[in-house]
Amino acid sequence: MRINYKRELEDAARTMILVHKPNTLIRLILRMIVRKVRVEHAGILLYEKSRDCFIVTITRGQIGSKIPAGLVRLDKHSPIIRFFNDSNNFPLLERGALLLSKINAILSDRDFFSGKEELEKLIIAIKFQMKSFDTVVCVPAYYRDNLLGILMLGEKVNKKTFKREELDFFNALANDVAMALRNAFLFEDLQLEIERxxxxxxxxxxxxxxxxxxxxxxxxxxxxxxxxxxxxxxxxxxxxxxxxxxxxxxxxxxxxxxxxxxxxxxxxxxxxxxxxxxxxxxxxxxxxxxxxxxxxxxxxxxxxxxxxxxxxxxxxxxxxxxxxxxxxxxxxxxxxxxxxxxxxxxxxxxxxxxxxxxxxxxxxxxxxxxxxxxxxxxxxxxxxxxxxxxx
Amino acid sequence: MRINYKRELEDAARTMILVHKPNTLIRLILRMIVRKVRVEHAGILLYEKSRDCFIVTITRGQIGSKIPAGLVRLDKHSPIIRFFNDSNNFPLLERGALLLSKINAILSDRDFFSGKEELEKLIIAIKFQMKSFDTVVCVPAYYRDNLLGILMLGEKVNKKTFKREELDFFNALANDVAMALRNAFLFEDLQLEIERxxxxxxxxxxxxxxxxxxxxxxxxxxxxxxxxxxxxxxxxxxxxxxxxxxxxxxxxxxxxxxxxxxxxxxxxxxxxxxxxxxxxxxxxxxxxxxxxxxxxxxxxxxxxxxxxxxxxxxxxxxxxxxxxxxxxxxxxxxxxxxxxxxxxxxxxxxxxxxxxxxxxxxxxxxxxxxxxxxxxxxxxxxxxxxxxxxx
Missing domain, CATH: 1.10.3210.10 (Hypothetical protein af1432)
Structure with a gap:
């Protein structure tokens, strides 16, 4: 069955705008990814202001395969976060996403890192980090140049590689997620202020x-x-x-x-x-x-x-x-x-x-x-x- | 110059989610319609809860051609509102919009209203109302079956009829407007509660x-x-x-x-x-x-x-x-x-x-x-x- 990603995206955007609880919103999005694209698991690393770090907040997928929520915490010195916070690295992205397959390809290219040892070290560290999370794609979500979160996806259930349109879908989704999240956070702030x-x-x-x-x-x-x-x-x-x-x-x-x-x-x-x-x-x-x-x-x-x-x-x-x-x-x-x-x-x-x-x-x-x-x-x-x- | 309506729509949706002042949002949307589709004027009839009626809140276009803001008030007995509040009338819509040209066509069709005098009276009243506002298209904006507003558009500057894709664009836009408005209203409510x-x-x-x-x-x-x-x-x-x-x-x-x-x-x-x-x-x-x-x-x-x-x-x-x-x-x-x-x-x-x-x-x-x-x-x-x- 082919999926109409544009349509899914429009539906998602319209649903998102109405959800004002960040956690509900993320659950919704991850469930959609796991079901529609049929990946083994999907999680989101979310920026938490009070602790100034990224935390795996919610994950979806088969028990055993998914990243345990709450346990993974990455601060700004963590390889993946450093990578996405430096726009010099963006040419390494495939349609907005960082792929494990791309990392493997450039690491086996002898010439790629000549004179760029720092970058090579970073990429090796990222490869290690992604493997430890059983993740093959990381998609960053920015709001006005601020990294708000990272979608982390496992392999597809059928073990095939991701298609161009799937990557485009993830990327557009991540940006919508960033905006919907910002919206939801603003709501949450207002509600907290009312309570205070x-x-x-x-x-x-x-x-x-x-x-x-x-x-x-x-x-x-x-x-x-x-x-x-x-x-x-x-x-x-x-x-x-x-x-x-x-x-x-x-x-x-x-x-x-x-x-x-x-x-x-x-x-x-x-x-x-x-x-x-x-x-x-x-x-x-x-x-x-x-x-x-x-x-x-x-x-x-x-x-x-x-x-x-x-x-x-x-x-x-x-x-x-x-x-x-x-x-x-x-x-x-x-x-x-x-x-x-x-x-x-x-x-x-x-x-x-x-x-x-x-x-x-x-x-x-x-x-x-x-x-x-x-x-x-x-x-x-x-x-x-x-x-x-x-x- | 051809317009990529899908793209415009996506951009609009993304901008809208970030605007939390209803009036700013509506200005933005109307300006976009007037500029991109090149209509003579565009206005929005917005539902106002406290007065239980629809009011022309903001309009864009040449002075003289546009509907004066604030002056037009329609309650639920008004022909246009009655039309959009009754789903029995929806077959008369062209791609979600009510067109003056369609009204003229069915009014000249001798058989169309046989046995439906009430509807004929309503349509004649609507024609009169649309003419008085110098409006050729009305596009309803619903949120969960509730009519929140109506986009009212003047003629195209080049006097041509509206294309299918333009009508689709207006319709999709109206629905996004409804959701963004609801979002903006919720924000406004929270902010008012904080002030109270x-x-x-x-x-x-x-x-x-x-x-x-x-x-x-x-x-x-x-x-x-x-x-x-x-x-x-x-x-x-x-x-x-x-x-x-x-x-x-x-x-x-x-x-x-x-x-x-x-x-x-x-x-x-x-x-x-x-x-x-x-x-x-x-x-x-x-x-x-x-x-x-x-x-x-x-x-x-x-x-x-x-x-x-x-x-x-x-x-x-x-x-x-x-x-x-x-x-x-x-x-x-x-x-x-x-x-x-x-x-x-x-x-x-x-x-x-x-x-x-x-x-x-x-x-x-x-x-x-x-x-x-x-x-x-x-x-x-x-x-x-x-x-x-x-x-």
């Missing part, structure tokens, strides 16, 4: 919340624990699939849990840290922390959902909570989740006016308040997590 | 700093102003190019300025808000805010440089500052900048123990302290900004 930024945002929010926490001796570590419980509840609810919560809701809940008590920064220390019982007036001041927190975050458009969690996490299911006395499903769901997590943590830690409940006692108390203080479904979620030992 | 996240991070940090600011009546708005002055100084220094500051430094300085007083959260309110003169003991407590701030942020790896700004913004050039008595160039540069900005704002606002200086007075005072309290170069930077009226 998100992490920075969460860590900074966490550090500042913990600092606010620390003002109130009795709530040390409270924010971290509430966040942990809220997220566990949310993941349970998503898995339970009876509610339609998405990744965005989980992200918002994460931030809202971290910031739920941020308004305490606006409550006078004298009240916040008072040892004895609070007066009605003082209690009122403390209760203002929900509204103060919402006011602090109010200018931030992207935190709309988060603000609902901060503002309403002291509402109660029966409408007897604050600041607005919202009832049942009218309470934003994000706030209802934080409310349960917040109360569970408050009960299981020491407070100025009482010692901590055991976890068992806290669960009994929370279940007793299902339908009055808490959303009954969320109490069931907390109970399920507790039974699983996840609290 | 950065904005969220800065806004949240700003809101929390402002809340901490608010604890100390006399420093209301202080953080925002210090941040503004620091960034103005840094931009001046970058433009002055005598120092090697990069965008990363500017970003770090931004965050460090916002957080420079974050440690005040750890200073008792009774001291922070005291109206009368402070005792030595109380002064010492307040001075701890630099170290407390650094401690709060310490767990955050990505804020290493920021923490230097927070910790050392009360060091003095002559070594008489705190917390470590660092001297001259040993003081982290980020901290030296904040120090000048911080002092300038402190002087120009009321404090419990004195009224505000005028800006003039503050500049005189700061220049007097060049070399003792402040880095002399940075004082010159502040003075230059002041002279320009930028403070």
């Amino acid at each position: 930024n998100r992490k920075l945002f969460l860590e900074t929010t966490m550090a500042l919340s913990a600092a606010i926490d620390a003002k109130d001796h009795y709530t040390r570590g409270h924010t971290m624990r509430v966040t942990e419980y809220s997220l566990a509840m949310c993941r349970y609810i998503i898995a339970d699939s009876s509610k339609n919560l998405d990744a965005k809701f989980l992200d918002d809940l994460h931030v809202a849990s971290l910031l739920h008590d941020v308004g305490k920064i606006g409550v006078p220390e004298a009240i916040l840290c008072k040892k004895g019982e609070l007066t009605d007036e003082e209690r009122k001041k403390i209760n203002e922390h929900c509204v103060i927190g919402a006011m602090i975050l109010e200018p931030i458009k992207a935190l709309d959902e988060v603000i609902l969690g901060v503002k309403y996490h002291h509402e109660r299911f029966d409408g007897s909570g604050y600041p607005e006395g919202l009832k049942g499903e009218a309470i934003p769901y994000i706030a209802s989740i934080i409310s349960v997590a917040d109360s569970y943590d408050a009960m299981t830690t020491d407070r100025p006016y009482r010692g901590a409940f055991t976890k068992d006692q806290a669960m009994v108390e929370i279940e007793r308040c299902a339908g009055t203080q808490f959303n009954p479904y969320l109490v069931r979620v907390l109970a399920a997590l507790y039974k699983r030992g996840e609290l | 996240n950065r904005k969220l991070f800065l806004e949240t940090t700003m809101a929390l700093s402002a809340a901490i600011d608010a604890k100390d009546h006399y420093t209301r708005g202080h953080t925002m102003r210090v941040t503004e002055y620091s960034l103005a100084m840094c931009r001046y220094i970058i433009a002055d190019s005598s120092k090697n500051l990069d965008a990363k430094f500017l970003d770090d300085l931004h965050v460090a300025s916002l957080l420079h007083d974050v440690g005040k959260i750890g200073v008792p309110e009774a001291i922070l808000c005291k109206k009368g003169e402070l005792t030595d003991e109380e002064r010492k407590k307040i001075n701890e805010h630099c170290v407390i701030g650094a401690m709060i942020l310490e767990p955050i790896k990505a804020l290493d440089e920021v923490i230097l700004g927070v910790k050392y913004h009360h060091e003095r050039f002559d070594g008489s500052g705190y917390p470590e008595g660092l001297k001259g160039e040993a003081i982290p540069y980020i901290a030296s900048i904040i120090s000048v900005a911080d002092s300038y704002d402190a002087m120009t606002t009321d404090r419990p123990y004195r009224g505000a200086f005028t800006k003039d007075q503050a500049m005189v005072e700061i220049e007097r302290c060049a070399g003792t309290q402040f880095n002399p170069y940075l004082v010159r930077v502040l003075a230059a900004l002041y002279k320009r009226g930028e403070l």
Whole structure:
């Protein structure tokens, strides 16, 4: 069966542009080479910036014949890399590729290397290297004069030599690979930056919340624990699939849990840290922390959902909570989740006016308040997590 | 001159994969069509998700002949869009393209539309629409059955009809365009997400700093102003190019300025808000805010440089500052900048123990302290900004 290489190449280019995971892309290309051209194995030496060397990343082919992935590492002093990094050597390439058969031919040509001992040494070293990898063709992939990778191919299954059009195919493919790889790497960089930024945002929010926490001796570590419980509840609810919560809701809940008590920064220390019982007036001041927190975050458009969690996490299911006395499903769901997590943590830690409940006692108390203080479904979620030992 | 369309197409595909700005990409493609195929004008109707309609985004060609960009908007009820969204109509395409000549031919064929009045009406409407755009060929660009755009081409400059290979070229190009566009849009989305996240991070940090600011009546708005002055100084220094500051430094300085007083959260309110003169003991407590701030942020790896700004913004050039008595160039540069900005704002606002200086007075005072309290170069930077009226 003849292969339409031009067509294969066009198809490959079109597929490549859509693949943004470098490893997926390389797997795809190598599989194609092994199947279409029927070589015994194919691998790719890929440049890794962080280590400044080339590593055999992925290989395809029969077990036993293929180069083991990850084990082979070549730095810039390695013969093959030196060869491809020096454009003086390019006349030795056959249609862009370095062939073992060509190497054998010039090594048996007595005149070829006269006065070029350095080159002869290099070529001998390359021959040794290619043989150790069981490789008969190396095809370089450049992006703007930078060597990004090298395709390394074993013999054809039928043991015949490679045809001109096959070499052209490899060469064009290698260049497309270089560009697709660069594209994929750029995508990966952007995605990593997004993750880094998100992490920075969460860590900074966490550090500042913990600092606010620390003002109130009795709530040390409270924010971290509430966040942990809220997220566990949310993941349970998503898995339970009876509610339609998405990744965005989980992200918002994460931030809202971290910031739920941020308004305490606006409550006078004298009240916040008072040892004895609070007066009605003082209690009122403390209760203002929900509204103060919402006011602090109010200018931030992207935190709309988060603000609902901060503002309403002291509402109660029966409408007897604050600041607005919202009832049942009218309470934003994000706030209802934080409310349960917040109360569970408050009960299981020491407070100025009482010692901590055991976890068992806290669960009994929370279940007793299902339908009055808490959303009954969320109490069931907390109970399920507790039974699983996840609290 | 004959054109090697296959080659042009390959080149185009390879260029496209590297262009990540949709508009740049489209300009490139349209310019190529106008030049290589020599059409009078070429434009692209691009799908815009936010408005759920197709808009003529960019056009190329002689002024007067080309479709005005931005003015033409087609929603999904528009004849051309309806035509390409219904695969039942595809047999009417010539090699993927809808030709005005084909439309004219079938409209003059008496039998063609018998029993298909709806289609006839649609085709007549399309003819009218194409004529109003001075367009003779429409080539749809699909990505996975979704219509992403339509190439709209004017007549050839030589007034001849389009050849088969030209139509094949347009069609292949349109599909490549669709994929490259999708790629470019994905890039754009990621970049927008990075910007959104950065904005969220800065806004949240700003809101929390402002809340901490608010604890100390006399420093209301202080953080925002210090941040503004620091960034103005840094931009001046970058433009002055005598120092090697990069965008990363500017970003770090931004965050460090916002957080420079974050440690005040750890200073008792009774001291922070005291109206009368402070005792030595109380002064010492307040001075701890630099170290407390650094401690709060310490767990955050990505804020290493920021923490230097927070910790050392009360060091003095002559070594008489705190917390470590660092001297001259040993003081982290980020901290030296904040120090000048911080002092300038402190002087120009009321404090419990004195009224505000005028800006003039503050500049005189700061220049007097060049070399003792402040880095002399940075004082010159502040003075230059002041002279320009930028403070």
